Amino acid sequence: MTSETSERPSWPFERRCPLSPPPAFAELREKEPITEVTLWNGSSAWLATRYEDIRALLVDRRLSSDTSKEGFPQSSATVVAQRGGQKSLPRMDPPRHDEHRSMLAADFMIKQVRKLRPYLDELLDRVFDEMAATKGPVELVTALAQPIPANVITELLDLPREHSEFFLDRVNTWMSLDSTPEVAAKAGGDALEYFDQLIGDRMENPGDDLVSRLIRERMNTGALSRPELQHMLHLLLIGGFDTTANMISLGTLLLLENPDQLDQLKADPGLAPKVVEELLRYLSVAHHVAFRLSTEDVEIRGRCIHAGDGVIAPILAANHDPEVFPDPERFDIHRDARGHLAFGYGLHQCLGQPLARVELQAVFARLFVRFPNLRLAVNSDQLRFKNALIYGVEEMPVLLD
Amino acid sequence: MSETRIAAHRERCIGAGNCVEVAEKYFDQDDANGTVIVLQEVPDPGDEGLVSQAIDICPVAALYSA
Numbered sequence: 001m002t003s004e005t006s007e008r009p010s011w012p013f014e015r016r017c018p019l020s021p022p023p024a025f026a027e028l029r030e031k032e033p034i035t036e037v038t039l040w041n042g043s044s045a046w047l048a049t050r051y052e053d054i055r056a057l058l059v060d061r062r063l064s065s066d067t068s069k070e071g072f073p074q075s076s077a078t079v080v081a082q083r084g085g086q087k088s089l090p091r092m093d094p095p096r097h098d099e100h101r102s103m104l105a106a107d108f109m110i111k112q113v114r115k116l117r118p119y120l121d122e123l124l125d126r127v128f129d130e131m132a133a134t135k136g137p138v139e140l141v142t143a144l145a146q147p148i149p150a151n152v153i154t155e156l157l158d159l160p161r162e163h164s165e166f167f168l169d170r171v172n173t174w175m176s177l178d179s180t181p182e183v184a185a186k187a188g189g190d191a192l193e194y195f196d197q198l199i200g201d202r203m204e205n206p207g208d209d210l211v212s213r214l215i216r217e218r219m220n221t222g223a224l225s226r227p228e229l230q231h232m233l234h235l236l237l238i239g240g241f242d243t244t245a246n247m248i249s250l251g252t253l254l255l256l257e258n259p260d261q262l263d264q265l266k267a268d269p270g271l272a273p274k275v276v277e278e279l280l281r282y283l284s285v286a287h288h289v290a291f292r293l294s295t296e297d298v299e300i301r302g303r304c305i306h307a308g309d310g311v312i313a314p315i316l317a318a319n320h321d322p323e324v325f326p327d328p329e330r331f332d333i334h335r336d337a338r339g340h341l342a343f344g345y346g347l348h349q350c351l352g353q354p355l356a357r358v359e360l361q362a363v364f365a366r367l368f369v370r371f372p373n374l375r376l377a378v379n380s381d382q383l384r385f386k387n388a389l390i391y392g393v394e395e396m397p398v399l400l401d
Numbered sequence: 402m403s404e405t406r407i408a409a410h411r412e413r414c415i416g417a418g419n420c421v422e423v424a425e426k427y428f429d430q431d432d433a434n435g436t437v438i439v440l441q442e443v444p445d446p447g448d449e450g451l452v453s454q455a456i457d458i459c460p461v462a463a464l465y466s467a
Binding site for chain 1: 415416417418419421422423429430431432433434435436454457458460461462
């Protein structure tokens, strides 16, 4: 495509309010729901802003997720480095994608994931006790939001709990859009290297854990190569870590900013599953996913996306479409939010969504029961928000008493 | 009036499990690979909305009613 793009909006768009989508989504959704945007390197891509179109694009198998293809749209040099090192499910097309996914699907079924609930309850007791024992303000991101998913994923992969600090550091650096391409690539490489060592270790000392099982049933049978397994495990780490952590901190913040809704949750913790769906819709923390490359001509809303064109189908825009979610900027725990696309849509929809739901439901059913007076220790305008692949708040000091 | 029956393109299913989360009475997943299993093909009276939501939210359009 040519680069005569001065009239076109530049991607990515800026937010005005930290918890709301960039206002440009609403304007484009009205005026030009399928539009061309200019990317960092001067190339262009098609941007969709309506729920219906975003769903249609994400389910369309003519759109590829393979970032190694020429012309794949990216939003910065750092993102190129982040995604370039990734050779796992989110970057695969069928049939390979479906083969790899089916190796993991059974482990993340809701009926399997529910078995973690007693573990999760004990973990929450321990984390809440540590928070309660802290003098003065508690920093919620490091005290609650990060330890919950970090412990769950280390439990799932049977890793030493003390390794979670290493992961946190590498994942945060890898995800940050403030990292230089070199630093992001190095952080991704470090985590990948860890998993190569882990595979070697489990080959020598096999157990009943997921990693040992994948080695035994998939790698040793030739269905997966060692590097493929390495990338698969890396994906489980990055997919299950930062996403859930940011949902816990931002979700708590959004509830604190909507005290009438929070009071209802406090009065009836059984509302947690509904609260979680609305938090997922509203926050859509995976605000930089859903980039695709068209491999054939695709017609949508009277426009032709040509083979070789880039496509951006942001779930954050879909989840704030007033056609589907009336008055979308209103946080309303009683709306039917279940059709949201916070976990994506199409064959790349999040593998770990049952796990994320179980974790988030447990946290939001119990956090305000244990700490009914939990509130921000600073003014909300002092909070800093992440410039990262997954949206979040950097630090969130709260008072508990 | 002909009966509506729930059916699945099992080869399309990716095992995301949305249907099970929304309508556990009607759907389960294969223990080996997570693929959908329809437990009850004909919705009970009053469950039509639930079943149609389960069909609608399937991310790969693997469910339909026939």
